[in-house]
Amino acid sequence: MSEKKTEETKTPAKVVEADAAVRKAAVTPDDHGSHGHAAAGHGHAAAGHHAPNRAQYWRIFFVLLVLTILEVGVAYLQHYVGKTALVSCLVGMAVTKAAIVAFFYMHLNHESKVMRWSVAIPLMFPALYAFILIAEGTYRAVWGLKGLGL
Amino acid sequence: MSAAATDHDHALVYPEEPLYSRITAGKLAMWMFLLSDGFSFSGLLLSYGILRGSSKLWGCTTEALVSKFGCIEEPALGINFTALLTFLLICSSVTMVMSHASMVEGDRKGALKWLGLTVAGGLLFLVGQCWEYWGLFGLFGPHHGLIHEGLKFGATHYATTFYCVTGFHGLHVLTGVIYLSAVWIGTAMGKTDANTLEVAGLFWHFVDLVWILVFTFIYLIPN
Known part of the structure; x- marks a missing residue:
């Protein structure tokens, strides 16, 4: 302080x-x-x-590796897990991986708060739109077009 | 003459900016470019999502679908091989950040070594993508490529969106390989600094970041 x-x-x-x-x-x-x-x-x-924190870079590498292996494993569970849970899980892991790369490898963790938000806020809009699309697509897949009153 | 200029001819000291701290002009410009590029990828992925979500049939990939819809059979996208490509890009990201770290520590040789590995990772990724598309004339096994197996650009939304998204990303990898090769030469000649590597690294990590999303949306999410 x-x-x-x-x-x-x-x-x-x-x-x-x-x-x-x-x-x-x-x-x-x-x-x-x-x-x-x-x-x-x-x-x-x-x-x-x-x-530079080399140990942290290697830790991040292993986290990304483990998440990738988990992603592939989850993708193979498509016949055993509900689609909503599967898609949510896959998208969640992908977004986590992307955020980790941006934060640690692209050094956003060392940038000022304003800089971080300057990057994050514009990207939130396509992300929000993607979320709406995925939610609607999943809704259609689960309840069909009748669920939307069409 | 500022203190920085008298300290060293080439050392540009960026003043502490209240909002953006001490970010360099090059880094800020690269972030602006990456944001605009991010919107391009967002547009492609969103249109992919809209087309896929509104389509009754996404990929005529099984015989059951062929007999039900009377469509021409298309190949399913392989997960295992593209997972390997993902692993390659993650490896190249860590080598990129190590190259920058070496440069910050004043180890130019180390920076060159790590940067060379990054370029090699990018080249291997491109070879992998060519193998996926064309099979590379049977050089690496019996796989003849998605095009040969019936995934034709323009035939279906499934095929067209696949080539648009992965092709656009592949062009970014190619650009990154050329860019990083130029930086490697500049570094070998002593003409670059840690900031140059950091800015180039931003582009490379962005390419990795986008692939993470492409891999999930195109390959992993099942029909």
């Missing part, structure tokens, strides 16, 4: 100066040879806000 306040009270010029100092410290001898792009091009990592 106090850290946040200190950040907020810094003037833009001071932030830039502090950032430049951190960058300078983070540049390795090898980086100097290649104009220090690796560290310099990535202010967040150099400033300690966005350090």
Whole structure:
């Protein structure tokens, strides 16, 4: 909390100066040879806000792998499980996987709240429309056209 | 001259923006492009959903359906093989993020290694998709491809939507492979930075993300 306040009270010029100092410290001898792009091009990592977490990347990979195996397994249960449950389960797992990729691999977890919502809100509309379509399709499949009064 | 400019000729320091933090212009532009591309895929998948939901017959894939509807038999879409393609794209996503991580840590060689693996994953995916469509002239087993087996573009909604959605995604994979190859060359020549890799990675992860949805909607959801 106090850290946040200190950040907020810094003037833009001071932030830039502090950032430049951190960058300078983070540049390795090898980086100097290649104009220090690796560290310099990535202010967040150099400033300690966005350090790569390799262990987390591998954990996410295994989660995605397990979810994919589960998806395939669920798809083969089509003769034993109701269609509504099956479709809900498959769509739920797909959306979870997509969200995990966007959040961790596309680094939305490191972006500001406004940036995250700027991406999420526009995509909610086609998702909502898809939900309505799937719900209607499932309703038709279960109750037939008579259920809709047609 | 700003402090950043005096610190290093090539180091652009992005000021802390109150709403969007320190996001670079390139990254923001890529996100805007990905959103518009996401709407394109949404349109394709939604029209696929509408056509499938309103169709009495979706894929004349069994003899029972042929005798009942008098339709021409079409092949069913294979789940196991496309699950393998999904696995490939997930692998290429983790190698992409590792490439970026290596670059952030200043390990250019490591970044090149992981990026090369990502490109290889994309190429394998494309070979897999060609095999699915055309069977690659029997090079990899007795499978002759969906086209040869009767899944003809324009013949039914089932066939046309399949080729439109998976073909459009395949073009994205091809674009990604070309884009990442260019970034690989740039990285080998020392002309890229971690931000370049992150922006390229955004495109690649998006391709993976879209495939996750395509795989579910086209291949996994049963009739």
